[in-house]
Amino acid sequence: MQRIRQVALAAIAVTVLGASPALAQQKLKWAHVYETSEPYHTESVWAAQEIKKRTNGKFDIEVFPASTLGKETDLNQGLTLGTVDMIISGPSFAARTYPRIGIAYYPFIFRDADHLIAYSKSPIFAEMVEEFRKKTGIQMTAYTYYGARHTTAQKPFKDCAGMKGLKIRVPDVPAYLAMPKACGANPTPIAFAEVYLALQNGTVDAQENPLTTIEAKKFYEVQKAIMLTGHIVDGLTTQIAPHVWNKLTADEKKIFTEVTREAAARATDKIKKREAELIEEFKKKGLEIVVVDKKSFSDAVLKNTTLESLGFTRADYDKIQAAK
Numbered sequence: 001m002q003r004i005r006q007v008a009l010a011a012i013a014v015t016v017l018g019a020s021p022a023l024a025q026q027k028l029k030w031a032h033v034y035e036t037s038e039p040y041h042t043e044s045v046w047a048a049q050e051i052k053k054r055t056n057g058k059f060d061i062e063v064f065p066a067s068t069l070g071k072e073t074d075l076n077q078g079l080t081l082g083t084v085d086m087i088i089s090g091p092s093f094a095a096r097t098y099p100r101i102g103i104a105y106y107p108f109i110f111r112d113a114d115h116l117i118a119y120s121k122s123p124i125f126a127e128m129v130e131e132f133r134k135k136t137g138i139q140m141t142a143y144t145y146y147g148a149r150h151t152t153a154q155k156p157f158k159d160c161a162g163m164k165g166l167k168i169r170v171p172d173v174p175a176y177l178a179m180p181k182a183c184g185a186n187p188t189p190i191a192f193a194e195v196y197l198a199l200q201n202g203t204v205d206a207q208e209n210p211l212t213t214i215e216a217k218k219f220y221e222v223q224k225a226i227m228l229t230g231h232i233v234d235g236l237t238t239q240i241a242p243h244v245w246n247k248l249t250a251d252e253k254k255i256f257t258e259v260t261r262e263a264a265a266r267a268t269d270k271i272k273k274r275e276a277e278l279i280e281e282f283k284k285k286g287l288e289i290v291v292v293d294k295k296s297f298s299d300a301v302l303k304n305t306t307l308e309s310l311g312f313t314r315a316d317y318d319k320i321q322a323a324k
Contacts (some may be wrong), residue, residue, distance in 0.1 A: 062083075149231055152208070182297075183300050211226075
């Protein structure tokens with residue numbers, strides 16, 4: 001009987017010891033809607049490996065790209081539902097539950113990529129992150145530059161007045177409609193998948209998107225000029241679900257924050273580099289590249305689409321403008 005008891009205890013010990021590493025390791029799902037070739041994905045994969053390394057293997061993070069786990073709306077909801085653990089997403093989705101953060105889409109609020117990154121490190125953004133976390137439980141840890149949205153058209157223009165009467169495709173969102181409306185253009189919402197054909201057959205004369213999108217969707221084939229309006233400087237936030245964040249130790253929170261910010265900085269550098277290369281590549285393809293009078297556009301927006309009309313405040317705008 002003694003022998004049987006010893007064997008049984010030994011078996012239990014082996015079972016417990018064998019299970020402990022598996023119990024200690026946590027598998028997390030990190031999801032986004034971008035392609036595997038894009039920096040948002042490659043740097044997320046790097047970050048996942050780096051977090052695993054810096055936590056001695058405690059967190060095993062798998063990155064799911066290209067809407068594998070759902071569309072962007074689904075992924076944002078998934079943080080609260082517990083179906084995903086981490087995401088990269090535009091703050092416009094966060095603005096649906098916390099409208100204040102949507103001010104980042106107000107036209108010309110950011111001068112360029114560096115200004116957006118300065119904002120991401122500013123006290124006002126930290127305040128918004130804290131308020132967003134208190135409201136939703138979701139923690140934003142990093143901000144990645146996505147690209148400046150520029151305007152393409154069949155005919156070049158240099159200022160706001162040059163857009164008068166222009167038939168331009170824009171997403172059906174107030175912040176995106178603000179600039180063309182302020183300049184007297186005729187903004188026409190068209191499904192993204194139909195933009196190329198709409199430009200080709202003349203349903204619209206113009207569209208607006210980051211240079212990387214203009215390249216990917218081959219809009220340069222059916223447009224003659226690119227105006228560097230940079231009217232919306234876009235970014236993506238890295239977000240961690242409350243069911244994960246609330247269980248992390250202080251040291252683990254520091255690691256997740258530092259690593260995701262390092263990954264965001266790496267992706268930002270790659271996007272900025274590609275944008276600069278594309279300007280020259282588009283010139284070689286015969287497109288006219290126009291440096292516009294940005295002040296004429298921004299003045300028109302401030303006059304015709306006030307911050308208050310979109311639910312934002314002058315105080316937040318001024319603090320963001322001052323970010324350096």
